[in-house]
Amino acid sequence: MSASFALALDAAHAAAAAQHYPQGALYVVATPIGNLADITLRALHVLQLADTLACEDTRHTQALLRAYGIDKPAAHWLALHQHNEAQAAQTVLERLQAGQRVAYVSDAGTPGISDPGARLAAAAASAGLRVVPLPGASSITAALSVAGAVASGADDGGFVFAGFLPTKAGERDAAVQRLQAESRCCVLLEAPHRIAALAATLAALGERPVTLARELTKQFEQITTLPAAALAGWLQQDPLRCRGEFVVVLHPVAASADTAQGLDVLQRLLQELPLKSAVRLAADITGAPRNQLYEAALALKAQS
The missing domain is CATH 3.30.950.10 (Tetrapyrrole methylase, C-terminal domain)
Incomplete structure (x- = not known):
């Protein structure tokens, strides 16, 4: 255990242990993207509590857990990455259906966005199993x-x-x-x-x-x-x-003077004309991009 993190597990237990962590649930756990101090207390508690740790790279996650003094037997580890996600997800479902708590982590950050995990979460939800997010670091x-x-x-x-x-x-x-x-x-x-x-x-x-x-x-x-x-x-x-x-x-594209004027004209025309006609005339009158005016017209119609 890293000396600087020696008190982290005690703090995690004090802060998170009183909460309910149902069995047969998949816990999608965000982990640090670089600075180990960015782990959350609830994540540390669930990583200790989990019966199975499914992870993108078991070696990487083992190093993370060891920094906090968490040591899991070999039977608790399961590799689940982009090359085996479909197959490994079936193993996770079997363990969830047997009542295990399964924590999934990617190498860094929040799983299922750019990292693996989305297919696993979808499979668990489709099987009627609970999927619990543990938010945290995200690049x-x-x-x-x-x-x-x-x-x-x-x-x-x-x-x-x-x-x-x-x-x-x-x-x-x-x-x-x-x-x-x-x-x-x-x-x-x-x-x-x-x-x-x-x-x-x-x-x-x-x-x-x-x-x-x-x-x-x-x-x-x-x-x-x-x-x-x-x-x-x-x-x-x-x-x-x-x-x-x-x-x-x-960064977003700054609205030009033509666009701002086009939106003003568009709002007036929509009070009298069908959507497509109003967009065409507003673009012709002001020079504003027609596609932007069309999207704005749809949004205005949805609000009315």
Whole structure:
């Protein structure tokens, strides 16, 4: 056990042991994305309590648990990753149906979003078994929380999670073109050996602000916001900047004066005309993008 975490298990027991943890339930447990101190007290308690620990990499998770003084017999461990998720999920279902508490963890962060776990959770739910989330660390929300990129207005809020883009150049270029048409904040993930290629492709977004978050919560964490066209040059200035796992946040596209005027005109026209006619006229009168006006018209109709 790490000396700095010696009191963690006592704190976890004091904080979480009084809660109810049903048997025959799948516990989807978020784990640290780098800094071990980011584990939650409830996660520590459930990891001790679980009859089976299903994990993306048993060696990685064993190292995490040992840091906190948790030691599980070999029979309690089950590997479940992207290459065996369907088969291993059946083993998990059998153990759940036998009344075991099964905790699932990925290598880092919250399972089932970009990491394995979604198929397991779906299989358990389809079998009528309880699936319990234990929230915690996530590189996606960590990056968004400091990027200042998610608008809070009712009409322009939210974000799009695109995950890892295709590795082939042509497919990646096509994916970036689709993102270029998305006015909301977009979140991508990228590996160190592909970040330079992604940055070169994102240069097509020009002055659109992009936040690069590298090695989040770790010793060499680095977060910077630059125009998309400047990303490749920034990475080339220092080889260390290409190391580590990346979260890439594309900031939302600022509404142009034409768009703002188009929305105002659209609202007036919708009071007198059918939706498609109102959108066409608003676009012709103001020069605002027709697709944005059409989406806004649908939203306005839904609210009325």
